[in-house]
Amino acid sequence: MPHIALPAGFPGVRSLFMYSPVTAKPLNDLVQTLLHDPNTSTLTPGERELIATYTSSLNECKYCANTHGAIAKYQLGGDADVVKAVMVDPAAAEITPKLKALMNIAAKVQQSGRNVNSRDIAAAREEGATDNEIHDAVLIAATFCMFNRYVDGLATWAPDDPAVYDAIGKQRASEGYLTQPFKVAQTQQ
Amino acid sequence: MPHIALPAGFPGVRSLFMYSPVTAKPLNDLVQTLLHDPNTSTLTPGERELIATYTSSLNECKYCANTHGAIAKYQLGGDADVVKAVMVDPAAAEITPKLKALMNIAAKVQQSGRNVNSRDIAAAREEGATDNEIHDAVLIAATFCMFNRYVDGLATWAPDDPAVYDAIGKQRASEGYLTQPFKVAQTQQ
Helix, strand or coil, X not given: CCXXXXXXXXXXXXXXXXXXXXXXXXXXXXXXXXXXXXXXXXXXXXXXXXXXXXXXXXXXXXXXXXXXXXXXXXXXCCCHHHHHHHHXXXXXXXXXXXXXXXXXXXXXXXXXXXXXXXXXXXXXXXXXXXXXXXXXXXXXXXXXXHHHHHHHHCCCCCCCCHHHHHHHHHHHHHHCCCCCCCCCCHHXX | CCCCCCCCCCCHHHHHHHHCHHHHHHHHHHHHHHHHCCCCCCCXXXXXXXXXXXXXXXXXXXXXXXXXXXXXXXXXXXXXXXXXXXXXXXXXXXXCHHHHHHHHHHHHHHHCHHHCCHHHXXXXXXXXXXXXXXXXXXXXXXXXHHHHHHHHHCCCCCCCCHHHHHHHHHHHHHHCCCXXXXXCCHHHC
């Protein structure tokens, strides 16, 4: 049960966005720009969603890891296997060497920003990562260290049914983050 | 030296805002609403800045802890002692019992959202904290777990001169977060 009185029928961060529209606006604007907009990053939306998924997985945030995992799957043309593999170990997943190096940086950021060192950055550059891509990877990982804490710090509802995450993933991958939230039937709660 | 090529003369997150205006916009909108706007929270701007300062201190983020400590000081009418005391131990600082209970929640969030339990929430309620105030404390702590990682994950410049932080603090406390950044003389870098 959530720690505060949140609107029923909306899982995870969506219940918080309904509860607090004044902070929902900049938070949705942030993820729209950071994850979804094809013109704001040279990383693909699928790559950016994988970084969000991996960070959320490291923070053991069930709602965010499952939601962004499902969005990543749809952004990657339905490839659920690569999403699962990234959550286990990005170094062994079928992703580009550049994305592996950025995942290493994301894992450092998840622990502490102070853990990122010049060798991590050099390794990413060797695989072709640009300043913008290093910037985006750090900010995505940092942003999900926020969302994961917001979602779990208030004990929001994380559905058990994989179909709920799949439906959210399909919606967000096609519509982005600025449309109305997916409402789950009350009977599923 | 920063991990990526950032504009000279701007410290900490301000150099990142200059580097990436597209993400700066929602991030500045977020802190304006969350920390500065007097109408969006029943916590005072000073109390909210103290939560940001304490979280940044726990994350050992020199730039954010010093900047928000200075903003908190100006928001609290110049009381530097209470800011220093909160950074050492909020339970022993001269702040309200309600704010102490919210600081305890912030410290849990800093570790992991999953660490906040029903006893932490009940203790805050016993001291008069409302749902909105618990929400705001969790989101402020979560937000600074993001900013601290963004600032340190890219190794931004954190000035040593306390006068720099004091000038930023004075500016942000009076102007909020949506005005142009404070530029430090190049010679101070």
